[in-house]
Amino acid sequence: MRSLARVERDGIAMVGNLDGRVAFGFTERTGGVSEPPYGSLNLGAHVGDDPAAVAENRRRVLAALDAVEYSCNLLVPNQVHGDEVAVVHTADAEELGHVRTQISEGADAIVCLASGVPVLLCFADCVPVVIIGEHGFAVVHSGWKGTYAGIAGKAARMLAGELSCDPATLKAYIGPHILGSEYEVSAELIDKFAELYPASVRPGSRLLDLSAAIRASLVEAGVGEQSVFDTGLSTLSGTDRFYSYRGEGGTCGRHGAVAVMRP
Template sequence: MEGTLKRETRQGVTLVGELAGSVRFGFTERTGGMSEPPFTSLNLGGHVGDDPAAVAENRRRVLAALGVDAPLGALLVPNQVHGDHVALVDDASPAALARVRDEIAAGADAIVCSVPGVPVLLCFADCVPVILTLGDAFAVVHSGWKGTRARISAKAARVLAETVGKDIAGIRAWIGPHIRGDEYEVSPELMADFAATFDAVRPAAAAGSRLLDLAACIREALTEAGVPGGSIRDAGLSTLRDNDRFFSYRAEHGRCGRHGAVAVITGRAL
């Protein structure tokens, strides 16, 4: 177990997550794919210079490990731009999904989904993956320092609650593998910027530290939005220390693959 999540290997692909129930989700590890170095081996990022055929096969394997019957073409993978745009999937009709694909191609760093059979994947290599669930719906969020400062996880939580018509206090949140607060050194200016808006890092900044704890800031933003602190779980996994399991942009000097946060609502496949 990792935090409250289960680590499970299926068909050679290892995920840390919840792989049963109405909403299945997981944080992928880097093994079990077909990508060659330096993308070894389960690289899910299509923008890093890897062989597109390898990326496609890796994504297919992840869907199979998650137990998703939908074809690879049903997978939604946004163009992540370190912004705070949250795309919404609340209609599985072909026309609606085509509009969503156009929207996320223009840039999105979170997707809220309330319809079954539409798998969602976002990619990471040190930034913070966040998965939110509420009833039979979910959100997958990419939160680097820019997204964290913009409180994108809290924004996604509000969209998720509004979409399903439920109290935001019912949301459960999981923080996945990322560069940890005792590893992520930033400039004095960026540290001061975060300390001006997040109580969680103010004591460290006041003591002269330049170690930025993004997960603590995400937790603060979520609780401010109304998500109970006890419903926010951190898997406690480090991309830097656990570089054999996850990709790390810093550890691998900017040349590496991307692991993923993937989720789907079980039910009819597209």
């Protein structure tokens, strides 16, 4: 399935595929219990919101994925804008404990080969990427630092390696983010990206297209160009649906990219 649909279940809206063996979605900001300025489906536990509200919001998202029974296995890394990728092989409690220790120290992607282990990463302008294989998946947080480091391509290579499959069999989905027509950065950063990812910069401007760089890193890793799908949804101009750090003055909730593989 290459294209994604907007699906609403019990008030929770996601853009994704909630019915495949790997069910995944990019959440919208409505349908939760958080109060402003985090209203209402804030999934981030680090932004000042009531922890009980965040926990309930996460439960509702897992319910929409028909995965509440796996709540105790949920993995949510401490995102540090790096290129660390954690790998989980089984739902064994001891292994999950080791993985939780690792991701608490910082990780911006998780490769998951285990059924019944939901993975959630949080966003408010940075780029969410979900990579799907036949028997596993990866969820990636790609801000400009992670994008420059090629974290999406790294995660794709690791997923393919763990699955012993050709990266060309993977499918990648780029979720809502600040678009290239909106994301103005420093001249120094433009020069860095122009050298490494020429397609990500517009000549004569300081606009940076992170999704173009992510696409390039995925293709370089062996994912087929035709197997990379970008939702094209803007967080900055779509704050009715998504959170935007820039658009909301630095105080806001976080939407999520979430996935789980069914047994």
